[in-house]
Amino acid sequence: KQEVTQIPAALSVPEGENLVLNCSFTDSAIYNLQWFRQDPGKGLTSLLLIQSSQREQTSGRLNASLDKSSGRSTLYIAASQPGDSATYLCAVPNYGGSQGNLIFGKGTKLSVKP
Amino acid sequence: GAGVSQTPSNKVTEKGKYVELRCDPISGHTALYWYRQSLGQGPEFLIYFQGTGAADDSGLPNDRFFAVRPEGSVSTLKIQRTERGDSAVYLCASSLTPEGTPQFFGPGTRLTVL
Numbered sequence: 001k002q003e004v005t006q007i008p009a010a011l012s013v014p015e016g017e018n019l020v021l022n023c024s025f026t027d028s029a030i031y032n033l034q035w036f037r038q039d040p041g042k043g044l045t046s047l048l049l050i051q052s053s054q055r056e057q058t059s060g061r062l063n064a065s066l067d068k069s070s071g072r073s074t075l076y077i078a079a080s081q082p083g084d085s086a087t088y089l090c091a092v093p094n095y096g097g098s099q100g101n102l103i104f105g106k107g108t109k110l111s112v113k114p
Numbered sequence: 115g116a117g118v119s120q121t122p123s124n125k126v127t128e129k130g131k132y133v134e135l136r137c138d139p140i141s142g143h144t145a146l147y148w149y150r151q152s153l154g155q156g157p158e159f160l161i162y163f164q165g166t167g168a169a170d171d172s173g174l175p176n177d178r179f180f181a182v183r184p185e186g187s188v189s190t191l192k193i194q195r196t197e198r199g200d201s202a203v204y205l206c207a208s209s210l211t212p213e214g215t216p217q218f219f220g221p222g223t224r225l226t227v228l
Binding site: 031045049089 | 118145147149154155156157158159162164169170172173205207209212213215216217218219220221222
């Protein structure tokens with residue numbers, strides 16, 4: 001059964017730092033991997049989706065990489081800002097089931113201090 | 115509207131009552147998903163629709179939970195004989211197709227069962 005783990009559970013950094021969030025999954029046979037952001041009391045905002053054939057995706061200050069063979073993905077945030085404070089979640093489709101059935105990690109709660 | 119909308123935003127009910135939660139997906143999205151999120155956890159898959167049919171309902175916890183999407187657009191999640199353990203945030207998402215496209219989430223309905 002696919003399991004998704006995110007480390008660390010929480011992270012606090014000063015403004016301007018570059019940082020890396022980690023996501024690992026137990027079954028490397030994934031279709032794709034998606035990173036989300038969740039603000040307190042809100043729904044999820046899709047940040048990046050990496051297809052299984054891709055190594056990375058970039059959007060602005062965000063860069064997500066995917067290494068299927070090692071079961072890992074990282075989300076790199078450059079020049080962090082207080083507005084980046086949120087919980088970041090990664091998710092992969094349940095390969096044994098439908099592609100629509102996403103399995104999520106518990107998230108990394110990021111706090112960027114001004 | 116441009117995004118996924120969910121109503122109500124909050125629902126408080128008593129144990130044993132029946133509740134309905136509504137989701138309006140992004141126009142043109144054929145796939146619709148329901149997830150449940152407890153505090154400090156990532157979302158947990160419940161069911162997903164492709165068009166009007168439930169393509170995967172493997173996440174529904176028991177037969178008290180039921181969902182419909184009669185016209186392939188709006189969906190309703192129905193919970194009978196609510197229990198305190200049903201308290202959570204219920205999230206709805208939609209995507210253009212279920213394969214390889216990002217899921218876009220609504221703000222959620224916070225259900226509290228007293």
